Amino acid sequence: MYAPSPPLSMLPDALRDTLEERLDATIESVASVRGGCIANACRLETDAAPFFLKYGPNEVARTFPGEAAGLKALGAADSPLVVPSVHDTVPATKARPGALVMEWINPGREGRRFWDRFGEGLAALHRHTADAYGFDRDNFIGRLPQSNEWTDDWPAFFREQRLAPQADMARERNRWHDGWEAALAALYRRLPDILPKSPEPSVLHGDLWAGNYMVTAVGAPALVDPATYYGHREADLAMSELFGGYDDRFYDAYRSAWGLAPDYETRRDVYNLYHLINHLNLFGGGYAAQVEDVLRPFA
Template identity: 75%
Template sequence: MIPDSLRETLETHLDVTIDSVAAVGGGCIANACRVETDGAPFFLKYGDEEVARTFPGEAAGLEALAAADSPLTVPSIRETAPPTDDRPGFLVMEWINSGRRGRRFWERFGEGLAALHRHAAEAYGFDDDNFIGQSPQPNEWMDEWPAFFRSQRLEPQVQMARERGRWQSSWNRPLETLYRRLPELLPETPDASVLHGDLWKGNFMVTAVGEPAIIDPATYYGHREADLAMTELFGGFQDRFYDAYRSAWALDPGYETRRDIYNLYHLLNHLNLFGAGYANSVQRTLNAVV
């Protein structure tokens, strides 16, 4: 199932004997497996350089989320390494058994995310650049949130869209208006919360005891509403999640406008990754926020 060279490396680095390997679904970038050993099972991702370059950022993000000490389950990292001439790069983490949602799953998820967001830094960014899906995500530390969101989030995606021929000239004027208005539309120095960064329904799971776990992050420190906005982009979570979050930590007025600005980043990323099917959503959002 996995290359012999990778098997040998894992057994040596983790000091285990691998009994079996089974492919698991859910990943769209890396090969993903459950690995049974003479100790505990673990979750393995592996791939070539294009895939493996995302692993250090994912590992650092999961470690930052775990350090927040929230009620949410975060898988622990065992090992990560880049590819060599004779084996692919890999990321090994704790295996989390899945189950059915408990009675208070959505409330626990909302409360847990609010608790996660209480863990904050002194500025916006992250120690290393990482990836949002397959797209590079710069994370230069900055002291003002609107400036960070423009230079580290919107501008790189817009530049990528231009380079790939996916940007439409009719978007130039509303984009410039948005850039000009960002300092009045976004708070200047909100709490720099630790964020999952890519929090949609495909990036959480239910543990064996029915509790929420978060996976596949694009972590950085930023305005907590950016995480909440992403949860609403592709279908949304249940109302009980949002009610529980707001009960734990209320939102300031104007969230709906800020939500659309934050989700413009993800829509541009999807435009760049998946093509023109997202163009109408980009246009509608640009028109709505300016």
Template identity: 40%
Template structure:
């Protein structure tokens, strides 16, 4: 984005633009203005990804449970957020994070999904429900998460006979696996790995880069374990604030599978073996 366009959007002149890390997919910069304001600019896609991200941040902000960057301006090909300075973890950082995440998950809606489809990374994420999906979590999760990713894997050339056979077996047992965990839809970050939180200037947690929808809260917690980066204190504080139903650890592979399949589609066959391992664990094959 050029300086003139930024000046028009911000209503003040930028004096510097510094490139920074912005996750796996976005071109991100910190903008400083002549008036002394700082903003965080994300750009690099023109498919509405950033508008969807803005809506997700606004949904999380409405929970008043945890800090997220304030959306300042958004468009089809850009997102401008408040700039949050990075700080140092408080000694009780993960305990506080766990308590605040529990509060996020206590925000509910009338049904699963979201008012719009959005993205997880650069992959489309299907949230608009039809028929029974709104009130049937296993059906929603199968159709909108696992089956959708499998169809993408077929299209991308990663779905061999072994993967197809195990996916078919999973369809027959998924409802049984998930049935013990019926709960109202919970507000989810949707992509909660270690790169999608930061520490603000006061040492508190901030959620960034969401793939928001209303689903089962165990799905968010499972994602935190895919790559690590979260202390045991988070899970302990979460359980104290909002205990999970028995058997959550047995359901965890089902929720990890969605993200592993997504990584297979995004980054290639290095994730194939992990997907097969999870499927065999779930289907006992």
């Protein structure tokens, strides 16, 4: 899903002035590009370098610091995957929208080994670990808040900081079905048996659907728009399968680099319940049937 492209009449003057001062560069032109989802997205040409710019009002700009922190964490991992560097975040004010300024990555076409390199690279990324589950700050999954308080118990983290907040939001928005309550309660009781208690806390992209990777000019995989935290690596793989999935070569390469434990398919559906309820909250009842499909076995 993409936001309407910003008009070619350029940036709001107040934002232009702020960016030129903070980047110590003169903005020469602005071109609308696809991307950004909830934000306006542009290629910013300056006399120093081109940049990728996302901007929007406070409701959008409040997501930028968490996204920037996630990109920095992914970039710090020892992985061959390309991650754009962050140049600046600008908070929104009454006078101007907020902004996130990143390295511009020239797009290209998939190379012959693109999917193999992507799968191998994600496995290498997941080798970058922490001592617990969570992140140094809360962030957002789409427009909705995502809590990342550090926790030692993975099933407890996934219940209390992933499923429960989304279910609460769905109730508040009148998108939750009363008939789901017993199944959700049963799932909560069974989570310690379904999910591993203490898997390696891998750094995760956190929102790894097909719209959040790109192909660089040399045909390499790059990660964008993360909702980063440290968690069970299978949660990233599960999300990659939710809306159509990646090429089979990606999964073969990942498993060759780092195999998966038995019963991944069962855990995959549980991990994707988080994203399905999030989409139910964001986009409405079209996702209710998929939520119900996952909950039905626990009824």
